Amino acid sequence: MNVRQAMIAALPIAIWAMTVAAEPAAETRVERGRYLTIVGGCNDCHTPSYAETGGKVPASDWLVGSQIGFQGPWGTTYPANLRLLMQSMSEEQWVARARTAMRPPMPWFNLRDMSDEDLRAMYQFIRSLGRKGEPAPAYAPPGQSVSTPYFYFVPQNLPQQAARAAR
Ligand code: HEC
Numbered sequence: 001m002n003v004r005q006a007m008i009a010a011l012p013i014a015i016w017a018m019t020v021a022a023e024p025a026a027e028t029r030v031e032r033g034r035y036l037t038i039v040g041g042c043n044d045c046h047t048p049s050y051a052e053t054g055g056k057v058p059a060s061d062w063l064v065g066s067q068i069g070f071q072g073p074w075g076t077t078y079p080a081n082l083r084l085l086m087q088s089m090s091e092e093q094w095v096a097r098a099r100t101a102m103r104p105p106m107p108w109f110n111l112r113d114m115s116d117e118d119l120r121a122m123y124q125f126i127r128s129l130g131r132k133g134e135p136a137p138a139y140a141p142p143g144q145s146v147s148t149p150y151f152y153f154v155p156q157n158l159p160q161q162a163a164r165a166a167r
Helices: 003-022 026-039 042-046 082-087 091-098 108-112 116-128 159-166
Strands: 069-072 075-077 150-152
Touching (some): 026 042, 082 116, 091 108, 091 116
Parallel strands (some): 069 150
């Protein structure tokens, strides 16, 4: 076999190696998803005590949703249990859901602008955590009182309010 023949013979292997390299291993995707979930701030609202403890919550308790609502002009919303959600959706459904508008204070526009690849990695990570916890309480429309604890998410003491109060 001359050099040229040897190169041609090795070509399929080179192509195969390139394909394998382009496809990230499952483990790498989960790791990437974990990273994106952390820096994307998802735990801040969807993991109880995460923000209050500076992130000192084990991953086994992450993203189970919150029983504490956010109340504002939109009504009262509760950060969803993403552990249950991911088990109930396919990867395709997740990518579509992540691009759909949600109520405040969910920063849905940040999810919308993530690449498909990043959204898929996030799905793989959250799904790998498994099923845990209860679904979050149902959304309550504006004016409906709720029996759960909630944060009142309306700016206070705005300049015009302060001026009115001073009069
Ligand atoms: C500031 C708090 C906050 C942050 C940060 C946040 N969320 Fe949310 N999220 C919410 C609230 C509140 C809701 C419920 C919105 C509603 O009822 O429409 C919600 C809803 C959702 C839903 C819809 C669930 C369903 O049942 O369809 C998804 C998906 C979601 N969040 C994913 C994420 C991900 C992923 C991140 C990180 C990139 C994130 N959220 C960051 C507060 C937050």
